[in-house]
Amino acid sequence: MSGVDKWFGELHVLQDIDLSIDRGEVVVVIGPSGSGKSTLCRTINRLESIENGEITIDGQRLPAEGKELAKLRADVGMVFQSFNLFAHKTVLENVTMGPIKVRKQSKADAEKRARELLDRVGVGAQADKVPAQLSGGQQQRVAIARALAMDPKVMLFDEPTSALDPEMINEVLEVMVGLARDGMTMVVVTHEMGFARRAANRVVFMDGGRIVESATPEEFFTNPSSDRAKDFLSKIL
Ligand code: ADP
Ligand code: MG
Secondary structure, eight states: OEEEEEEETTEEEEEEEOOOOOTTOEEEEEOOTTSSHHHHHHHHTTSSOOSEEEOEETTEEOOSSSHHHHHHHTTEEEEOTTOOOOTTSOHHHHHHHHHHHTSOOOHHHHHHHHHHHHHHTTOGGGTTSOGGGSOHHHHHHHHHHHHHTTOOSEEEEESTTTTSOHHHHHHHHHHHHHHHHTTOEEEEEOSOHHHHHHHOSEEEEEETTEEEEEEOHHHHHHOOSSHHHHHHHHHHO
């Protein structure tokens, strides 16, 4: 992202954002509520438009709309706080829909790959159930498998464990740590500082629509340079 500005009406929600993420890098985004973290994620795959600047993924500048955008967007997996699974489809169908419709895979190929991914995130036995029959932690792992089924170049996670009961948080974080270890490029908005310490290459601290600090987890947690980050950390740690 280079020189990205976004407004919601009068609100300058993203202010001159410069953020460059290398392939295989895991970037954890933290910051107070309302600082623009979700909006940042949503602009990366153009769920939100931007007013200034540009966003480039794997050498290709994101266009504002059209076929090219749909293609590039398919390279960006997104996992939300609220799972967003299709309630009336089975787990397996949730995972195979995108690959069949967008990637034009055959049903058999898509199902084979979906079962592998569901096994990988530990919910292979749930393939024929509908989401409501699963726990929140299981549903979120299905959502991760669904995103992975598109073979994304980057995965965005927006507070993926915030809606979960405490005992289910770790099973989702473990899957994410595994992905990070396997070299996935990831942008993760989270308040789980344990995850940041274990898996992040970099922590980006946002406040008031700006990136205030960008540092390794070690630097950030032991010696944050800005008062705003110090203040934030004192409240959450
Ligand atoms: P965070 O994820 O860090 O809590 P958000 O990116 O969700 O922050 O929101 C940043 C600011 O933008 C907040 O003040 C929020 O109220 C505002 N905002 C978010 N989405 C919209 C929208 N669709 N329309 C108007 N304002 C919005
Ligand atoms: Mg948010």
